[in-house]
Amino acid sequence: MDALELSRWQFAITTIYHFFFVPVTLGLSIFTALIETCYVFTKHEKWKPVAKKLTKFFGTLFLINFAMGVVTGIVQEFHFGMNWSEYSRFMGDIFGAPLALEALTAFFLESTFIGIWMFGWDKLNEKLHLLSIWLVAFGSNLSAFWILVANSFMQHPVGYSILNGRAEMANFTSLVTNPYVVGEYSHALFAGITTGGFVVVAVSAWKILRDEASRAAFATTIKAGAIFMLAGLFGVMGSGHLHTQYLAKANPMKLSSIEALWETENPAPFAIAAVINKDAGKNDFEIAVPGVFSFMLYNKFDGEVKGINDLQKMNEKEYGEGNYIPDVTGLFWSFRAMVGAGGFMIMLALFTLYLSFTNKLTKCSCFLKVLPYLLPVAFIANTAGWYIAEGGRQPWIVVGLQKTADAVSPNLTGGEVLLTTVGFTLIYLILAIAALYAAFHYIKTTAVTEGSEA
Amino acid sequence: MEATEFWFVLITVLFTGFFILEGFDYGVGTLLPFIGKNDIERRTVLSSIAPVWDGNEVWMITAGGALFAAFPHVYATMFSAFYLALFLMLVALILRGVAFELRNRYPSNAWKKTFDNAIFFGSLLPAFLWGVAVTDLIGGIPINEKMIFTGNFFNLLTGYSLFGGIVFAIMFTYQGATFLTVRLKDKELLERAFSKAESFGVRVVVFFIFFAGLTVYHTDFEESKTALLLFILAVVAFALSFSAVRGKNSKKAFILSSVGIALTTISVFVALFPRLMVSSMNPDYSLTIFNAASTPYTLSIMTKAAIALVPVVLIYQGISYYIFRKRVSGEDLGEH
Numbered sequence: 001m002d003a004l005e006l007s008r009w010q011f012a013i014t015t016i017y018h019f020f021f022v023p024v025t026l027g028l029s030i031f032t033a034l035i036e037t038c039y040v041f042t043k044h045e046k047w048k049p050v051a052k053k054l055t056k057f058f059g060t061l062f063l064i065n066f067a068m069g070v071v072t073g074i075v076q077e078f079h080f081g082m083n084w085s086e087y088s089r090f091m092g093d094i095f096g097a098p099l100a101l102e103a104l105t106a107f108f109l110e111s112t113f114i115g116i117w118m119f120g121w122d123k124l125n126e127k128l129h130l131l132s133i134w135l136v137a138f139g140s141n142l143s144a145f146w147i148l149v150a151n152s153f154m155q156h157p158v159g160y161s162i163l164n165g166r167a168e169m170a171n172f173t174s175l176v177t178n179p180y181v182v183g184e185y186s187h188a189l190f191a192g193i194t195t196g197g198f199v200v201v202a203v204s205a206w207k208i209l210r211d212e213a214s215r216a217a218f219a220t221t222i223k224a225g226a227i228f229m230l231a232g233l234f235g236v237m238g239s240g241h242l243h244t245q246y247l248a249k250a251n252p253m254k255l256s257s258i259e260a261l262w263e264t265e266n267p268a269p270f271a272i273a274a275v276i277n278k279d280a281g282k283n284d285f286e287i288a289v290p291g292v293f294s295f296m297l298y299n300k301f302d303g304e305v306k307g308i309n310d311l312q313k314m315n316e317k318e319y320g321e322g323n324y325i326p327d328v329t330g331l332f333w334s335f336r337a338m339v340g341a342g343g344f345m346i347m348l349a350l351f352t353l354y355l356s357f358t359n360k361l362t363k364c365s366c367f368l369k370v371l372p373y374l375l376p377v378a379f380i381a382n383t384a385g386w387y388i389a390e391g392g393r394q395p396w397i398v399v400g401l402q403k404t405a406d407a408v409s410p411n412l413t414g415g416e417v418l419l420t421t422v423g424f425t426l427i428y429l430i431l432a433i434a435a436l437y438a439a440f441h442y443i444k445t446t447a448v449t450e451g452s453e454a
Numbered sequence: 455m456e457a458t459e460f461w462f463v464l465i466t467v468l469f470t471g472f473f474i475l476e477g478f479d480y481g482v483g484t485l486l487p488f489i490g491k492n493d494i495e496r497r498t499v500l501s502s503i504a505p506v507w508d509g510n511e512v513w514m515i516t517a518g519g520a521l522f523a524a525f526p527h528v529y530a531t532m533f534s535a536f537y538l539a540l541f542l543m544l545v546a547l548i549l550r551g552v553a554f555e556l557r558n559r560y561p562s563n564a565w566k567k568t569f570d571n572a573i574f575f576g577s578l579l580p581a582f583l584w585g586v587a588v589t590d591l592i593g594g595i596p597i598n599e600k601m602i603f604t605g606n607f608f609n610l611l612t613g614y615s616l617f618g619g620i621v622f623a624i625m626f627t628y629q630g631a632t633f634l635t636v637r638l639k640d641k642e643l644l645e646r647a648f649s650k651a652e653s654f655g656v657r658v659v660v661f662f663i664f665f666a667g668l669t670v671y672h673t674d675f676e677e678s679k680t681a682l683l684l685f686i687l688a689v690v691a692f693a694l695s696f697s698a699v700r701g702k703n704s705k706k707a708f709i710l711s712s713v714g715i716a717l718t719t720i721s722v723f724v725a726l727f728p729r730l731m732v733s734s735m736n737p738d739y740s741l742t743i744f745n746a747a748s749t750p751y752t753l754s755i756m757t758k759a760a761i762a763l764v765p766v767v768l769i770y771q772g773i774s775y776y777i778f779r780k781r782v783s784g785e786d787l788g789e790h
Contacts, residue, residue, distance in 0.1 A: 067555035071548040077518055078540055081533025092526020093748040097756055100519035104763045107512045112774050115505035123777050169752045409534035411603045420541045427545060431552055438559035
């Protein structure tokens with residue numbers, strides 16, 4: 001493999017790994033801030049110390065996750081210059097601004113206040129301490145906004161002109177208000193809330209079963225976590241739906257590839273499953289529901305959707321000869337994995353709530369036993385979603401403006417990139433084990449009970 | 455002032471802040487095994503930087519982001535040229551950052567020892583590599599007419615740049631030692647910090663004098679009288695800081711050490727101006743504020759953002775240092 005292909009693998013491995021932690025940070029920071037808000041404002045004498053311990057409990061899990069997110073995030077910031085120098089040159093005038101703004105507005109905020117929050121329990125009054133976790137949550141979620149502003153430009157360039165051999169910013173406001181950002185950001189934020197909620201649910205289920213002394217406290221958080229998760233899931237569905245409709249205008253090739261729709265059709269069917277034959281430009285076999293794809297886009301059961309083969313011809317006309325079709329098989333199945341995982345999580349959250357509100361949680365211990373093992377479902381959905389976003393814009397690194405193949409650093413050798421790719425992968429594996437080990441140890445050994453502080 | 459000049463100054467400011475603040479974080483990490491002789495002591499040493507190191511590291515990330523936004527060609531050329539060096543730095547920073555968080559999360563000596571090693575190497579290695587990088591920047595590296603680096607990893611490791619790496623490692627270790635004299639409370643720890651500050655104080659001054667000589671020989675520093683003067687003033691600041699250490703005046707020692715670092719950084723950027731990366735192949739191929747910058751439009755937006763936001767950041771980081779101003783002691787170690 002050459003430097004280009006290895007750099008793509010490296011970016012895929014390091015972003016996907018980074019994006020294991022990011023959604024947890026987005027959701028769990030808000031959740032931790034919410035419990036601390038309960039702690040600060042509750043009038044209930046008995047509940048107050050429990051709420052404080054719960055804040056520290058989920059806050060600690062948040063901290064372990066946050067540290068992983070921070071260190072893997074630095075790799076991403078460096079990666080653009082290290083492996084994609086020609087991209088950085090071509091896009092720097094536009095891409096650099098949101099990145100620098102992310103550092104100035106969000107990274108400083110979250111990193112400074114996480115320190116204050118972590119070590120400030122005895123040094124600040126309750127309300128200021130509460131303010132610091134809200135600033136952390138705000139900073140984390142603001143940082144996601146800026147990076148998705150940058151990413152949205154790559155998906156759907158706006159407010160630029162091509163001058164001096166590079167993309168130059170013509171309008172900062174249109175960069176920030178790119179309609180693509182709305183879809184990407186809201187979808188990511190709600191995915192974060194879902195993931196954070198599921199972490200709370202999974203950990204609470206484990207504690208309810210195995211730690212009798214802490215059972216009461218975690219019976220509360222499993223309820224709160226499931227509500228949080230469900231709110232996230234509805235948000236994910238809504239934003240996903242709107243974003244899909246927007247994709248029809250912004251990037252039809254990505255959209256039709258997700259649905260493996262090879263020929264232009266009206267009304268367009270939705271394939272539940274298909275055997276995709278990329279070389280022949282068709283599906284050898286498919287189970288399809290007529291009209292549903294049109295319905296997803298136009299809210300009615302008819303309407304034309306352009307097929308991949310026609311879009312390929314249109315692309316060739318516009319950009320010259322070449323293959324403009326992304327990884328249809330990967331996108332098709334990623335989308336189904338993501339939506340399937342979402343639907344499955346809705347059922348889990350609803351069933352958890354049903355058991356909680358009817359006080360049947362402990363009677364249904366096998367469900368509680370299984371719940372923690374299902375947590376990876378959320379991460380599968382997140383990874384699949386990220387793959388759709390990034391895989392769907394190939395062969396472009398910036399849709400219509402620069403191809404991925406033209407973006408790689410020309411001075412790198414395959415050997416160098418192989419070394420760093422193997423290096424990052426190994427370190428990431430070791431760290432994942434260490435972080436999970438520490439988190440499990442903490443969950444196992446930390447009781448949350450009534451009474452004075454431990 | 456032109457927008458490009460403003461951003462050159464701002465990047466100087468960001469690197470200055472970064473080297474002063476992360477300087478003592480690196481130094482404390484490097485000194486950890488020498489000042490902390492048992493677990494409680496090491497936890498005490500670490501607690502001096504625990505609430506602030508993450509915010510300090512953001513100075514580096516912001517400097518990187520600012521380079522990307524204001525001088526994208528510098529960001530592209532520098533990061534791809536220093537490829538393997540930056541890989542090593544990232545590995546070090548990853549291990550160090552995770553170690554700070556995980557060290558106390560499992561009650562096993564092997565676990566703690568592993569992460570203490572990660573903190574030690576994860577602090578020493580970046581300190582060294584920054585020295586290598588800075589000397590490479592002023593010494594020049596092979597960059598062609600397309601702004602592309604044509605050398606390899608070993609072109610970055612000259613005798614001069616390796617010496618620069620050692621000087622930076624010593625400078626940051628000294629900065630960490632003076633910081634610990636300000637932040638520690640327990641008598642034995644404080645004595646050890648002072649003794650490390652003394653031994654590294656001598657080294658800083660001696661190595662800096664050699665470094666100044668080598669720099670004049672290997673670069674075009676002598677063309678800028680101001681840069682040279684600032685460099686000499688940096689040596690003076692370190693010497694005065696060292697004498698403050700001997701007089702047990704920890705605050706003065708730390709402030710003067712910070713001044714020394716600031717003068718060194720500013721001197722480097724003054725010598726570079728208007729260049730940001732020097733090409734050893736042909737002076738015309740160097741990356742400057744003229745040929746490597748973003749458009750005036752982007753720069754003007756970023757200028758407004760920087761003017762509005764940097765003071766706010768300084769205020770709340772200042773507040774954080776104010777909250778954690780009390781000297782740390784083994785007796786006050788909380789659950790963390």
